[in-house]
Amino acid sequence: MSEPAIQEPYRVAVVGGGLSGLSAAHRVIELSKADGRTLDLTLFEATPRTGGMIATKRIGDYLVELGADSFITNKPAGVELCRRLGIEDELIPTEDAWRKSLVLRNGKPVEVPEGFMLLSPAKVWPILKSPLFSWAGKLRMGWERFLPAKKTSTDDESLASFVRRRFGQELLDRLVQPLVGGIYTSDPEKLSLRATLPRFLEQEQEYGSLIKASRAQASKRSAAEMSGSGARYGLFTAPKHGIQTILDALREQVKASATIRSNCPIVSIERSDDNWVLTTANGESENFDAVILALPTHKAAELVQSVSADLAEDLHGIEYASSAIVVSGHKLSDIDHPLDAFGLVIPEIEHRDVIAVSFSSRKFPGRAPDGKVVLRTFVGGAMHSEKMELTDDEMKKVVRRELGDMLGVSGEPDFEEVVRYENSMPQYHVGHLERVASIESQVAELPGLELAGNAYRGVGIPDSIASGEAAAERILK
Numbered sequence: 001m002s003e004p005a006i007q008e009p010y011r012v013a014v015v016g017g018g019l020s021g022l023s024a025a026h027r028v029i030e031l032s033k034a035d036g037r038t039l040d041l042t043l044f045e046a047t048p049r050t051g052g053m054i055a056t057k058r059i060g061d062y063l064v065e066l067g068a069d070s071f072i073t074n075k076p077a078g079v080e081l082c083r084r085l086g087i088e089d090e091l092i093p094t095e096d097a098w099r100k101s102l103v104l105r106n107g108k109p110v111e112v113p114e115g116f117m118l119l120s121p122a123k124v125w126p127i128l129k130s131p132l133f134s135w136a137g138k139l140r141m142g143w144e145r146f147l148p149a150k151k152t153s154t155d156d157e158s159l160a161s162f163v164r165r166r167f168g169q170e171l172l173d174r175l176v177q178p179l180v181g182g183i184y185t186s187d188p189e190k191l192s193l194r195a196t197l198p199r200f201l202e203q204e205q206e207y208g209s210l211i212k213a214s215r216a217q218a219s220k221r222s223a224a225e226m227s228g229s230g231a232r233y234g235l236f237t238a239p240k241h242g243i244q245t246i247l248d249a250l251r252e253q254v255k256a257s258a259t260i261r262s263n264c265p266i267v268s269i270e271r272s273d274d275n276w277v278l279t280t281a282n283g284e285s286e287n288f289d290a291v292i293l294a295l296p297t298h299k300a301a302e303l304v305q306s307v308s309a310d311l312a313e314d315l316h317g318i319e320y321a322s323s324a325i326v327v328s329g330h331k332l333s334d335i336d337h338p339l340d341a342f343g344l345v346i347p348e349i350e351h352r353d354v355i356a357v358s359f360s361s362r363k364f365p366g367r368a369p370d371g372k373v374v375l376r377t378f379v380g381g382a383m384h385s386e387k388m389e390l391t392d393d394e395m396k397k398v399v400r401r402e403l404g405d406m407l408g409v410s411g412e413p414d415f416e417e418v419v420r421y422e423n424s425m426p427q428y429h430v431g432h433l434e435r436v437a438s439i440e441s442q443v444a445e446l447p448g449l450e451l452a453g454n455a456y457r458g459v460g461i462p463d464s465i466a467s468g469e470a471a472a473e474r475i476l477k
């Protein structure tokens with residue numbers, strides 16, 4: 001009688017223990033269980049903790065997000081993962097009472113006109129009433145509905161060029177640059193519209209005008225979606241106890257079926273027969289059938305250099321910007337401004353030293369004790385890299401001065417911390433999608449190797465999850 005065949009485990013390595021890597025590992029485990037496949041999975045993380053750029057911290061009675069603080073729900077991967085992790089009940093909506101955004105104009109915070117969707121005014125009356133624009137600027141914006149659509153619909157275009165062409169320079173300078181540039185911490189003259197907000201290019205082609213498109217679509221959209229201003233805050237959510245909840249749940253589920261090696265950077269990858277050989281910083285080598293690199297592209301490029309110099313060059317071609325957040329806790333009585341919004345964005349033309357202030361505890365309940373507020377002030381980004389050279393003390397000083405000038409913040413904060421994100425924000429420049437297509441076709445020629453992360457097809461939390469999960473699905477095919 002012959003021995004029953006022993007199934008060899010499928011050996012998978014995930015490199016990078018941020019949201020993309022943990023999502024990839026979690027999905028590999030889920031799918032392997034569903035298929036009855038024996039799996040031997042190791043996740044390698046360079047630092048002592050998993051979570052990457054995401055961290056929630058308790059500081060006294062404050063709950064402070066050091067990285068991402070919410071995510072969009074109209075991209076399903078975020079909510080869907082929370083459901084599978086059994087934490088969907090933890091998700092809370094943003095606070096209705098403060099659901100609006102402010103933009104700085106001549107040194108003073110002014111409300112973003114109601115119904116304004118990132119770069120398109122959906123409602124006329126709030127624009128007409130707004131002190132944000134001159135009458136000439138308002139007329140130029142209104143003229144958009146009479147402008148013909150650009151003939152070639154497949155060309156990429158920068159955000160700045162598009163907004164200038166459709167609505168004029170004033171809308172770009174006074175509102176779109178800080179709103180959209182703030183999300184991507186990017187220079188709008190370089191930011192690819194097709195890679196970031198393709199729906200506006202599609203609307204131009206389909207309706208001939210964005211104003212006409214908003215009218216046509218407004219009737220279809222729910223009242224809830226339309227009630228917010230600025231970056232559609234009505235569509236954002238976060239777990240009650242912070243974004244870290246998602247990372248903790250992911251980590252626990254991955255740990256139950258795989259090995260997590262923290263403090264263990266991978267320094268090289270080589271192809272040997274049908275295997276991938278990974279070497280750690282302390283010189284150990286291990287063989288795997290498949291590898292997912294869930295890293296920033298400049299880190300992935302270093303690892304694939306010996307496998308494919310062309311792929312490494314394309315990966316290096318995606319630029320990154322650095323930024324910092326100064327998080328601080330204040331007594332509301334120390335602040336002149338009512339902070340009746342989710343945050344304040346600051347146009348370049350205002351020549352300030354910070355790019356945005358998020359009123360963190362106005363967005364979600366439970367972030368600050370009664371009578372207090374958490375502010376997150378953003379510094380740096382692609383247009384202010386020189387600010388990253390400030391020491392922590394200098395940065396805190398700059399932020400105190402700016403918060404005092406713009407919002408009337410005074411007194412000693414309860415706490416103040418600087419969190420730095422060096423080379424962490426991928427820049428989706430014009431031509432980004434072509435570069436990503438080239439990267440993807442080269443990776444397809446390397447069986448068992450996959451890439452994941454927020455540098456390819458979306459920068460946010462749901463994008464990172466979707467990217468990690470898609471990489472997992474591909475290696476198991």
Ligand SMILES: Cc1cc2nc3c(=O)[nH]c(=O)nc-3n(C[C@H](O)[C@H](O)[C@H](O)COP(=O)(O)OP(=O)(O)OC[C@H]3O[C@@H](n4cnc5c(N)ncnc54)[C@H](O)[C@@H]3O)c2cc1C
Nearest residue numbers: 016018019020046052053068069265266453454459460461
């Ligand atoms: C300041 C800031 C605010 C943000 N706010 C929001 C927000 O509100 N909403 C939203 O949706 N998104 C937000 N984002 C984006 C979101 O945080 C990211 O999309 C997401 O966290 C990316 O995760 P990742 O796993 O791809 O990358 P990372 O978090 O960078 O993870 C990569 C991991 O790889 C590890 N690593 C690196 N090299 C190696 C190596 N050689 N070997 C092993 N491990 C290695 C790193 O230590 C790290 O843990 C924000 C980002 C920043 C920086």
